[in-house]
Amino acid sequence: MASTAEPDAMMAADGVPLKIRLRRAERMRKVWALALIAPLFVFLIVAFVFPILSLLTISVEDPEVNDALPRTAEAFREWDGQGFPPTETMVVFAEELAMADRGGFGRVSKRLNYDISGFRSMLKKTARAADDLAPLSPDAIHEGFIDIDSDWADPAYWLAVKRASVRYSDYYMLWAIDLRRDGTGEIVDVAEGRAIYVEVLIRTIEISFAVTVLCFVLGLPIAYLLATLPTRRSNLLLILVLLPFWTSLLVRTTSWLVLLQNEGLVNDTAIWLGLWNEPQELVRNRFGVYVAMVHILLPFMVLPMYSVMKGINPWHMRAAASLGAPGWKAFLKVYLPQCMPGVGAGTLLVFILSLGYYITPALVGGPEDQMISYWIAENMGRLANWGLGAALSAILLALTVVMFLVYNRFVGIDRLKVS
Amino acid sequence: MKGFVGVSAAALTGAALVGLSATSPAQAEDTITVASWGGAYSASQREAYYKPAAKEVDLVVLEDEWGGSLSEIRVQVETGDYKWHVIDSESGTAMAGCDEGLLAEIDWEMMGGMDRFLPGAALDCAVGTISWATVYAYDGDSFMDGETPSTIADFFDTEKFPGKRGLYAKGMGATLEMALMADGMSASEVNAYLHENDEEAVARAFAKLDTIKDDIIWWDTGSMAPQLLSDGEVVMTTGWNGRIYDAIVNEGKNFVIVWDGQTIDYDLWVTPAGHPEYDLAMKFIEYASRPEVMARQSQYISYGPTTTEAAELVNPDILRDLPTSPANLGNALWVDTVWWADHEEELTERFQVWRAQ
Numbered sequence: 001m002a003s004t005a006e007p008d009a010m011m012a013a014d015g016v017p018l019k020i021r022l023r024r025a026e027r028m029r030k031v032w033a034l035a036l037i038a039p040l041f042v043f044l045i046v047a048f049v050f051p052i053l054s055l056l057t058i059s060v061e062d063p064e065v066n067d068a069l070p071r072t073a074e075a076f077r078e079w080d081g082q083g084f085p086p087t088e089t090m091v092v093f094a095e096e097l098a099m100a101d102r103g104g105f106g107r108v109s110k111r112l113n114y115d116i117s118g119f120r121s122m123l124k125k126t127a128r129a130a131d132d133l134a135p136l137s138p139d140a141i142h143e144g145f146i147d148i149d150s151d152w153a154d155p156a157y158w159l160a161v162k163r164a165s166v167r168y169s170d171y172y173m174l175w176a177i178d179l180r181r182d183g184t185g186e187i188v189d190v191a192e193g194r195a196i197y198v199e200v201l202i203r204t205i206e207i208s209f210a211v212t213v214l215c216f217v218l219g220l221p222i223a224y225l226l227a228t229l230p231t232r233r234s235n236l237l238l239i240l241v242l243l244p245f246w247t248s249l250l251v252r253t254t255s256w257l258v259l260l261q262n263e264g265l266v267n268d269t270a271i272w273l274g275l276w277n278e279p280q281e282l283v284r285n286r287f288g289v290y291v292a293m294v295h296i297l298l299p300f301m302v303l304p305m306y307s308v309m310k311g312i313n314p315w316h317m318r319a320a321a322s323l324g325a326p327g328w329k330a331f332l333k334v335y336l337p338q339c340m341p342g343v344g345a346g347t348l349l350v351f352i353l354s355l356g357y358y359i360t361p362a363l364v365g366g367p368e369d370q371m372i373s374y375w376i377a378e379n380m381g382r383l384a385n386w387g388l389g390a391a392l393s394a395i396l397l398a399l400t401v402v403m404f405l406v407y408n409r410f411v412g413i414d415r416l417k418v419s
Numbered sequence: 420m421k422g423f424v425g426v427s428a429a430a431l432t433g434a435a436l437v438g439l440s441a442t443s444p445a446q447a448e449d450t451i452t453v454a455s456w457g458g459a460y461s462a463s464q465r466e467a468y469y470k471p472a473a474k475e476v477d478l479v480v481l482e483d484e485w486g487g488s489l490s491e492i493r494v495q496v497e498t499g500d501y502k503w504h505v506i507d508s509e510s511g512t513a514m515a516g517c518d519e520g521l522l523a524e525i526d527w528e529m530m531g532g533m534d535r536f537l538p539g540a541a542l543d544c545a546v547g548t549i550s551w552a553t554v555y556a557y558d559g560d561s562f563m564d565g566e567t568p569s570t571i572a573d574f575f576d577t578e579k580f581p582g583k584r585g586l587y588a589k590g591m592g593a594t595l596e597m598a599l600m601a602d603g604m605s606a607s608e609v610n611a612y613l614h615e616n617d618e619e620a621v622a623r624a625f626a627k628l629d630t631i632k633d634d635i636i637w638w639d640t641g642s643m644a645p646q647l648l649s650d651g652e653v654v655m656t657t658g659w660n661g662r663i664y665d666a667i668v669n670e671g672k673n674f675v676i677v678w679d680g681q682t683i684d685y686d687l688w689v690t691p692a693g694h695p696e697y698d699l700a701m702k703f704i705e706y707a708s709r710p711e712v713m714a715r716q717s718q719y720i721s722y723g724p725t726t727t728e729a730a731e732l733v734n735p736d737i738l739r740d741l742p743t744s745p746a747n748l749g750n751a752l753w754v755d756t757v758w759w760a761d762h763e764e765e766l767t768e769r770f771q772v773w774r775a776q
Contacts, residue, residue, distance in 0.1 A: 103496070103692075106519025113765055118617065121761040124518065193625070196772045262652050279651075284636065367588070367637065367774035382589075383768055384490030384497075 052397070059390035062171050064111040065164045068104030069096040073165040081185070085158055087138035093161070094141065097123075098130035108164075114385075115160040115180075122149045122157070159183045172387035176395055177201075197375065201395065204371040207289065207361075208354035212301075214294045215350050216343070219301035223342070226302070227309035238306075245299040253360045256292040257283055260364070288364040296360060297353060301346040308342025344411040352400055372396050450479040451504040451699045457484040458642030459665035463719035464507075468707045471715075476706050478699065484640070486589040488767050489516050492691055496521045501694040505703055507548065508689045509592060510539065511759025516689060517544035518760065523692045526701050530708055539756065540725035545687035546704050547725030549716065552681040552742035552751070553593035556663045557655040558648050559673035571680025571750070574655060575601040575627060577634050585647045585656025588637035591624075591770040592759060593682040596752055597657065598624040600680040606752035613758050621766065625773060637774070648674060664721040664740050678747040684754035685725060 010018040066073045075089040084090075100108070105127060113120040126133070129148045136144045145152035152158075163171070163181060174180055174187065178195040182188045189195065222241065226234050244252060259265050260283035267279040282288060312335065320330035358373035372392055379389035453469070455461050461482060469480040483503060485491055489512045495501050508516070516522040522544040527533055533541035540547025555574050557567070568580055574597070577584075587594060599609050602623060613620050636653050638644045644658035645666035660681070666672045688707065690700035706712060713724045714732035721740040724730050738744060742751070 102518065102520025106493075106521065109519075110764065117765055120765070124761070193776075194769065194772060196775055200775070261650070263650055367771075368776070370775060378771065381494065382486055382488050382490050383764075383771070384493045385768070 055390045055393055057390075058386055059172055059176075059394045060168050060170065061387065062111075062164060062166060062169045064104075064107045065161065066167050068100055068108045069093070072096045072161070073167075076162045076165040079162060081159060081162055081183075084142060084155060085162070087141050090141045090145065091134070091136075091138055094130050094133040094136070094144075097127045098134050100127065111164055112160055114175075115163065116157060118151075119157065119160065122151055125149055126152075156183050172391040173394070175388055176391035197372075197392065200370070200372050200375055201399075203369075204355060204396075205399075207286075207293070207357075207369075207371060208351050210290060211293045211297060211354045212347050212351045214290065215298050215301040216347060218294065219298055219305060219346065220343075222298075223302050223305035223309055226306045227312070228314075241299055241302055244295070249296060250359065252296055253292050253363050256288065256295070257364055260288055260291065283364050284366045286365070286369050289361050289369045292360050292364045293354065293357060297350045300349045300353060304345035304349065305339060305342040308339055308345075312338045340411070344407070348404075348407050348411075352403060355396065355400055355403070448479050449477060449699050449702075450481060451696055451703060452481040452483055452502060453505045453507070453703070454483045454485040454503040455507040456487075456641050456659075458640060459662055459669070459720060460641055460659070460722075463661070463716050463722075466719050467716035468703075468712065471712070472703065472706055476702065478703055478706070480703065486639070487512060487592075488590060489519075489521065489764055490767070492516055492521050493519075496691050496693060499693070501691060504690060504694060504696045504700045506689050506691070507686050508545065509759075510542070510545070510685050510687060510754065510756040511592065511763050513542055513545035513687045513689050514756050514760035515763060517542060521692055522689045523694075523697055523700075525690075525704070529701055529705050535708075535726050535728070537725050537727070539753075540685050540687065542687065545689045546708055547685045547687045548707065548713070549686050549722035550683060550725060550741075550743060551686060551722045552660045552678075552683045553587075553597070553657055554660045554663065554676050554678060554681045554742075555597075555655055555657045556645075556648065556674045556676045558651075559675045561651075561654060567675070568655060568677055569679065571597055571677070572601045572603075573677075574657070574680075575631055577631055580654060582654030583634050583636050583652060584631055585638050585644055585653040585658070586635050587644075587657060588639040588774065589767070590763070591766045592684075592754065592763070594628070594657070594770075595621065595624045595766070596682045596754070597680055598627040600750070600752070602627045606680065606750045609752055610755040610758065613755060617758075617762065621762075621769075628773075645670075645672065645674065648672075660740070660742055661720040661722045664737075678742075679750045680752070681742055681747065681750075682752045682754050683742045684756075686722075 012018050012021045065076075072089075072093045075092045076085060079085040079089055085093075097105075105123075109120040109123045112123060126145065126148050133141070133144045133148070142152070163169070171181075175190070176197050178190050178198045179187050180190050222237075226237055226241070228234075229237065261267070262279040262281070264282075266282060270276055271279065282291075316334050316338070317330050320334045321327070325333065355371075356373050357371055358377060361369050361371050362374055373396070376389050376392045376396065379385040379392065453464075455464055461484070465482070469482065472478045472480055485503070485506065487509055492503075492506065492512075495503065513522065517524070524544050525542075525546055527541075530541075530546055535541075536547050537550075540550075555568075555571070559567075562568075566579075568574065573580055574584065596609050599612065599620060600606060604612065636647060636656075638647055638656065638658075641659050641662045644656045645662055647653045648656050648658075649666065649670070649672055660676060663674055663676050667674050688704045690697060690704070694700075708726065710724075710726060710728035710732060713726060713729040714734075716722065717724065717734040717737050721737045723741045723743050724733060739746065741747070
């Protein structure tokens with residue numbers, strides 16, 4: 001048997017060459033590994049990739065007119081936008097208005113009303129009379145429209161229909177940064193009194209930044225104390241940090257509402273102590289938002305810093321002192337640089353978590369303190385403006401990614417230590 | 420891999436079975452969810468309609484709260500994910516929802532015909548349940564000496580009456596009209612003005628609201644308005660008359676309602692289009708519209724009924740507290756349903772943007 005085989009082809013017990021056996025075992029292991037990550041992979045696709053992609057699609061989609069009045073949309077797309085649409089286009093429009101089902105018609109009028117306020121009632125009036133309008137000859141059709149509502153003599157309304165006839169457009173993306181296209185297609189500011197989203201975006205970054213700085217300033221001494229105290233006492237302190245961390249966010253936020261209100265504990269105590277005479281407004285404003293958000297996010301700053309500080313050899317500080325450095329200098333030059341991975345992790349975590357904050361500002365903030373997530377929720381839910389909600393979400397996503405990249409550039413993601 | 424799929428399929432089926440067995444006892448009875456406005460109003464509906472419905476017509480009613488914007492119904496109809504089967508809606512919302520096919524038409528034969536109801540309380544897709552008003556009120560204990568607010572203009576006059584004002588956060592209905600009346604229009608002029616020159620009217624109302632913007636504290640549920648008043652957070656607040664009445668009668672507050680410039684509206688039962696429980700929704704609405712059942716609600720809150728038969732059975736103690744009581748109608752405005760049907764969604768959005776600026 002040994003004489004027939006190759007001299008270096010080692011056999012397994014069952015006579016199969018060892019190399020093949022090895023390869024088989026390797027393949028089995030790969031299949032197993034794949035099978036083990038498959039649930040996670042499927043979960044990520046279903047719960048993460050797919051929703052984000054569909055959300056990005058909705059943000060550039062403008063489907064209402066296309067879905068409810070398909071022939072109208074096609075005819076308006078062919079019109080060059082000069083003067084008024086060809087009369088044949090108007091006839092198609094009248095015919096489809098007469099036939100449109102109530103649901104589709106409702107969506108179209110809501111969409112067109114976004115563009116020109118008052119379009120909804122005008123379109124409703126027109127649709128009610130559309131049965132008489134559609135049989136008119138092309139020569140008389142425009143007059144027919146004007147008879148129903150004189151605004152049809154204004155090209156702006158026809159152009160608005162044309163703008164809404166393109167299935168994919170930048171309409172909602174522009175809206176999300178307070179811009180729109182005028183009749184000629186130029187990008188201009190939205191009407192006065194309607195602009196809000198750039199302000200909200202700036203406000204979101206501002207609040208996140210302030211919360212991060214406050215968390216850092218308050219968290220650094222706590223983390224330092226935790227890392228340097230003897231274990232028994234630092235454990236007790238750690239529990240004090242962790243206990244609120246484990247308490248429901250909603251409970252903590254509502255508690256602040258109770259504590260800070262006009263007749264709340266804080267105001268009552270301060271008045272009793274004579275700090276101020278009239279109840280101060282401490283909640284439903286920016287102050288309340290900062291207090292509640294810093295309180296909730298502080299552990300995310302303290303814990304990474306603590307875990308890094310814990311690993312810093314105390315001998316370094318003593319060595320610096322023995323070389324003549326005063327305490328503050330040793331701290332700045334020796335200790336702090338070694339903390340940077342923890343500081344980096346803490347600030348990044350707090351900043352990115354802050355960007356998406358919703359429930360806390362909604363409960364303890366006033367209308368001028370609501371962040372971008374509030375407006376995403378408002379548009380997705382109560383206002384049922386999914387296009388705008390999706391566009392705002394896309395901006396929030398982009399902002400988070402940009403923050404992450406900037407951070408990676410300057411601090412380096414590989415240097416982060418969370419625990 | 421195959422083994423895994425099999426296992427997970429079994430797990431899913433198991434989960435589904437657990438889910439089914441958990442919900443099946445409730446499914447055995449007829450159950451619907453009614454969305455309304457919370458607080459004392461929902462409590463009055465609970466006593467008058469929901470609890471008795473279980474005994475008298477075998478219908479289990481679950482409750483939810485909503486903010487009154489048509490968009491909230493639109494989301495459910497367009498996604499097919501229905502949370503609510505019957506909704507207590509304002510009239511403009513009910514009319515717009517009907518026009519846009521978001522609400523189902525009422526089986527008026529089952530309701531005993533539209534003629535049973537007061538004018539405006541019977542629509543194609545909606546059945547009136549109460550008449551109510553947005554008013555403003557102050558705490559009598561805070562105005563012990565000196566002048567007390569008495570006109571709608573006083574609500575906007577922070578020089579004469581310094582202090583915070585409570586105002587409804589979620590929509591502009593009534594707030595718009597009140598701002599115009601405070602700006603010098605009489606109740607009888609407002610609706611015509613809205614129809615003739617809506618852009619100018621809205622701009623004028625926003626300008627009037629701008630003058631007190633820094634003094635506003637927002638309430639977003641009906642029960643929050645009297646709460647703000649009793650907590651001393653505001654010196655006066657707008658509110659729904661039944662909620663203020665509830666705080667006066669049931670909590671012994673010394674609140675005073677200012678009826679000048681009140682805006683009266685109906686609330687109506689509606690049902691979203693296309694959900695599977697249409698028959699149960701009609702059954703509930705029919706039950707709640709029976710005269711003796713409808714009149715029952717006046718035992719608990721000062722809202723008026725919407726049928727003449729029920730009006731005769733109303734609790735006599737609340738008659739003078741009803742918005743429609745002659746003494747309260749001096750400068751009163753009936754909400755213009757048609758105008759609001761056209762403008763509610765747009766103004767809700769503009770109002771939210773204005774609040775945040």
